[in-house]
Amino acid sequence: MKDNNVLEAKNLVAGYTDLDILNGVSIELKEDEIVSIIGPNGAGKSTLLKSIFGILKPRKGKVIFKNEDITGLKPNKIVKKGMSYVPQDKNTFPSLSVRENLEMGAFIKEDGTKEKINEILTKFPDLKEKENQKVSKLSGGQRQMVAMGRAMMLDPDALLLDEPSAGLAPNLVDEVFQKIEKINKTGTPILVVEQNARKILSISERGYVLEMGENRLEGKGKELLNNEEVEKLYLGG
Amino acid sequence: MIQQLIFGIVTGSIIALGAIGLSMIYDILDLVNFAHGDFMTLGAYLTFLFNVSLNLNLILAAALGIILTGVISLILDKIMWKKLRDKGAGSITLLITAIGLALVIRNLIVFQWGGSNVGFDLPLSQNLNFHGIMISTSGVLTVVVAALLMIALDLILRKTKIGKAMRALSDNKNLARITGINVDNIILWTWGIGTSFAAVGGVLYGLNTVIRPDMGWFLLLPIFAAVILGGIGNPYGAMVGGLIIGISQEMSTIILPSSYKIAVSFVILILVMLIKPEGIFGEK
Amino acid sequence: MAIGISYIISLLILFGIYAIFALGLNLEWGFTGILNFGHVAFFGIGAYSTVILNQMGVPIYIAIVAGIIIAGLFGVLVALPAMRLRGDYFAIVTIGFSEIVRYFMLNEEWLTGGPLGLRDFDIPLSFVPSQYYNIAMLILVLALLALTYLILKALINSPWGRVLKSIREDEDVSKALGKNVFRYKIQSIALGSAIAGLAGILLAFNHKYLNPNYYMPLITFYAWIIVILGGSGNNKGTILGALIFWTFMSLTRFSPGYLPISSTDLGALRMVIIGLLLIVLMMYKPEGLLGNKEELKLDI
Ligand SMILES: Nc1ncnc2c1ncn2[C@@H]1O[C@H](COP(=O)(O)OP(=O)(O)OP(=O)(O)O)[C@@H](O)[C@H]1O
Numbered sequence: 001m002k003d004n005n006v007l008e009a010k011n012l013v014a015g016y017t018d019l020d021i022l023n024g025v026s027i028e029l030k031e032d033e034i035v036s037i038i039g040p041n042g043a044g045k046s047t048l049l050k051s052i053f054g055i056l057k058p059r060k061g062k063v064i065f066k067n068e069d070i071t072g073l074k075p076n077k078i079v080k081k082g083m084s085y086v087p088q089d090k091n092t093f094p095s096l097s098v099r100e101n102l103e104m105g106a107f108i109k110e111d112g113t114k115e116k117i118n119e120i121l122t123k124f125p126d127l128k129e130k131e132n133q134k135v136s137k138l139s140g141g142q143r144q145m146v147a148m149g150r151a152m153m154l155d156p157d158a159l160l161l162d163e164p165s166a167g168l169a170p171n172l173v174d175e176v177f178q179k180i181e182k183i184n185k186t187g188t189p190i191l192v193v194e195q196n197a198r199k200i201l202s203i204s205e206r207g208y209v210l211e212m213g214e215n216r217l218e219g220k221g222k223e224l225l226n227n228e229e230v231e232k233l234y235l236g237g
Numbered sequence: 238m239i240q241q242l243i244f245g246i247v248t249g250s251i252i253a254l255g256a257i258g259l260s261m262i263y264d265i266l267d268l269v270n271f272a273h274g275d276f277m278t279l280g281a282y283l284t285f286l287f288n289v290s291l292n293l294n295l296i297l298a299a300a301l302g303i304i305l306t307g308v309i310s311l312i313l314d315k316i317m318w319k320k321l322r323d324k325g326a327g328s329i330t331l332l333i334t335a336i337g338l339a340l341v342i343r344n345l346i347v348f349q350w351g352g353s354n355v356g357f358d359l360p361l362s363q364n365l366n367f368h369g370i371m372i373s374t375s376g377v378l379t380v381v382v383a384a385l386l387m388i389a390l391d392l393i394l395r396k397t398k399i400g401k402a403m404r405a406l407s408d409n410k411n412l413a414r415i416t417g418i419n420v421d422n423i424i425l426w427t428w429g430i431g432t433s434f435a436a437v438g439g440v441l442y443g444l445n446t447v448i449r450p451d452m453g454w455f456l457l458l459p460i461f462a463a464v465i466l467g468g469i470g471n472p473y474g475a476m477v478g479g480l481i482i483g484i485s486q487e488m489s490t491i492i493l494p495s496s497y498k499i500a501v502s503f504v505i506l507i508l509v510m511l512i513k514p515e516g517i518f519g520e521k
Numbered sequence: 522m523a524i525g526i527s528y529i530i531s532l533l534i535l536f537g538i539y540a541i542f543a544l545g546l547n548l549e550w551g552f553t554g555i556l557n558f559g560h561v562a563f564f565g566i567g568a569y570s571t572v573i574l575n576q577m578g579v580p581i582y583i584a585i586v587a588g589i590i591i592a593g594l595f596g597v598l599v600a601l602p603a604m605r606l607r608g609d610y611f612a613i614v615t616i617g618f619s620e621i622v623r624y625f626m627l628n629e630e631w632l633t634g635g636p637l638g639l640r641d642f643d644i645p646l647s648f649v650p651s652q653y654y655n656i657a658m659l660i661l662v663l664a665l666l667a668l669t670y671l672i673l674k675a676l677i678n679s680p681w682g683r684v685l686k687s688i689r690e691d692e693d694v695s696k697a698l699g700k701n702v703f704r705y706k707i708q709s710i711a712l713g714s715a716i717a718g719l720a721g722i723l724l725a726f727n728h729k730y731l732n733p734n735y736y737m738p739l740i741t742f743y744a745w746i747i748v749i750l751g752g753s754g755n756n757k758g759t760i761l762g763a764l765i766f767w768t769f770m771s772l773t774r775f776s777p778g779y780l781p782i783s784s785t786d787l788g789a790l791r792m793v794i795i796g797l798l799l800i801v802l803m804m805y806k807p808e809g810l811l812g813n814k815e816e817l818k819l820d821i
């Protein structure tokens with residue numbers, strides 16, 4: 001083991017059409033870290049997560065997870081390797097109940113699902129009350145909790161979150177960030193894309209700024225918070 | 238009037254059995270399965286094969302015929318539909334392929350069993366008579382079997398992991414993949430359940446009337462109407478839709494020539510598509 | 522020998538009629554992307570309208586023109602509400618419509634003669650001595666096929682045709698360009714249905730008889746197979762497709778005598794092969810024989 005990288009993307013090139021959206025992006029996620037990715041709309045942040053998780057097949061570059069090359073594997077394989085992903089939107093099954101959503105998160109496991117669901121529901125007490133309600137009836141914040149809970153069902157070795165605070169009321173945003181920290185404290189490294197740069201950088205070990213599908217800046221969370229350029233562009237002076 | 242209502246419930250049960258599978262397959266595979274009616278026909282003929290040609294008793298024959306129909310749909314998924322899915326074929330390609338499949342199934346049936354009507358080997362059944370209202374034993378059987386199957390499906394969908402995964406897939410196929418749900422496997426379950434229900438519907442149709450190579454084709458339009466009425470991908474909607482269509486068709490015979498029954502489902506179909514294309518229970 | 526030639530002539534007549542019919546579908550599907558699965562309805566409506574008008578005393582040539590126009594109008598009538606629907610819904614609605622039309626033909630005996638159909642109407646070529654009738658019919662059909670082909674060719678190369686193509690390729694782009702996509706689609710289906718009507722009228726003249734069973738939903742699928750086999754969006758391909766299709770249909774008709782197989786069985790096997798062909802085409806060569814893979818966008 002040369003370092004404590006859990007997940008590493010090296011020079012990823014990917015896109016939806018002939019056009020490349022990512023032009024060689026590299027990031028690293030180490031054990032116990034929260035790493036954030038910020039950048040303007042359309043920078044390719046979601047595209048990066050999709051390429052890591054096998055939803056898009058990278059044209060060039062490598063994805064290394066737990067010292068294994070997983071480049072180009074399909075999402076269902078990557079889940080089995082121990083990575084979980086919460087997409088930016090449509091990240092729950094709306095006609096299923098909270099409990100059923102969590103159960104689907106553990107689809108590939110044979111047993112122990114009940115105990116795990118109960119464990120997650122105690123971590124998300126709001127959901128406990130609504131465990132048998134359809135997710136479509138929940139608020140945006142609660143739905144985001146369901147999505148994260150679903151992703152935690154397999155005790156992943158890395159968790160990818162795409163804009164978990166998008167569209168939430170300010171008080172809920174704080175709650176979501178607290179949950180992210182809490183999940184991380186239990187030993188799950190998290191790679192998170194966020195618009196809410198100030199908040200996410202303040203809880204991140206490290207952060208990356210993406211622009212036009214390229215690495216623009218990177219550094220410790222606190223350093224980026226104090227970086228003039230970042231301040232001007234994303235933190236709104 | 239009550240007599241037509243009873244006929245309507247019997248017809249509606251058969252339509253509902255067809256509609257459930259069509260609706261689930263439509264939703265989960267993005268496939269407008271124009272061959273679905275022909276699976277109903279196939280179920281009836283395979284049962285006829287075991288029952289009349291091979292002399293098995295009707296219940297055993299029906300069980301074999303229905304299971305075999307389901308198995309055939311699984312094989313077809315392996316050799317056709319999965320290949321098309323993996324190529325990323327869109328809904329129109331799938332639709333045209335389904336029409337080709339419908340031609341193949343129907344004409345293989347004609348080739349094997351001829352174009353004329355056949356019937357099961359049945360003990361003469363008596364009609365039950367309640368104060369002048371006739372109910373045939375096969376009619377009663379149809380409604381009971383359909384009701385039991387619907388209860389079974391409801392239990393599968395709500396209580397089993399496979400059933401919940403089917404609903405998850407129907408909600409959001411991409412998320413299901415990301416979550417690690419084995420999509421190909423769930424699709425096979427959907428085919429198996431959908432076509433065997435259709436086959437049961439075909440057998441029941443044969444019990445109530447006769448078995449003909451084009452019976453499934455004639456059931457297809459009312460089935461589409463039931464599916465759209467109930468909302469694509471909503472098996473409960475398909476059940477209710479089936480009953481509504483069946484009852485409306487039979488009730489219409491009070492005022493219209495009975496040859497226009499099918500026009501009634503067509504009119505309902507168009508009205509729903511124009512006014513509430515997501516179906517009566519749809520929320521979207 | 523004489524039988525051989527007259528057989529080939531009658532085959533060529535059917536080829537011509539179905540080629541015209543399929544050209545109408547190719548305009549709708551191949552060039553505009555309309556999923557019309559009820560094409561046969563307009564085939565029947567054209568034929569019945571012409572014959573019924575003629576029986577009511579309208580001179581035959583006027584009745585023919587009227588029949589073609591009525592078929593086109595019915596196309597508009599169906600498309601006006603249905604064109605607002607998604608493609609798959611449109612397919613279901615049109616297939617349903619064609620069945621309703623057939624039930625109407627079967628059941629409204631006072632107008633359509635019911636299952637017995639209609640005979641006793643004027644035939645345009647009645648002045649031709651009867652031994653040459655088939656040849657004259659063939660010449661007429663082929664001339665009309667050529668005319669249809671040329672008109673379509675001119676239309677498709679006109680600005681109107683370029684808009685149709687752009688709709689097929691990307692409806693949203695055409696909308697953004699301010700083209701009234703809905704109106705163009707209605708025009709396309711009107712013309713396609715009128716062409717189907719013409720083909721239907723010719724079929725009635727060829728048989729000198731009209732019967733609802735000529736207008737089964739299966740006939741729509743014939744047209745689809747012809748179009749897809751030849752290559753969607755390619756009129757030459759459609760004509761080639763029609764030629765291959767009718768050659769196949771007639772070659773497999775010779776059997777009784779050579780093969781130990783009844784004609785029902787043979788008819789069924791023929792349909793099995795056609796169904797398989799459709800499946801294989803969709804799986805391995807959706808662009809057909811002459812179609813352009815790049816241009817063909819099946820899913821809109
Ligand atoms: N499914 C798609 N097909 C084609 N292009 C896409 C698709 N999804 C995204 N794009 C394009 O890729 C580029 C990057 O999109 P991406 O979603 O990765 O941005 P992002 O950084 O996540 O932005 P946001 O902050 O808005 O979520 C954009 O130009 C977008 O238009």
Ligand SMILES: [Mg+2]
Nearest residue numbers: 045046047088
């Ligand atoms: Mg994004």
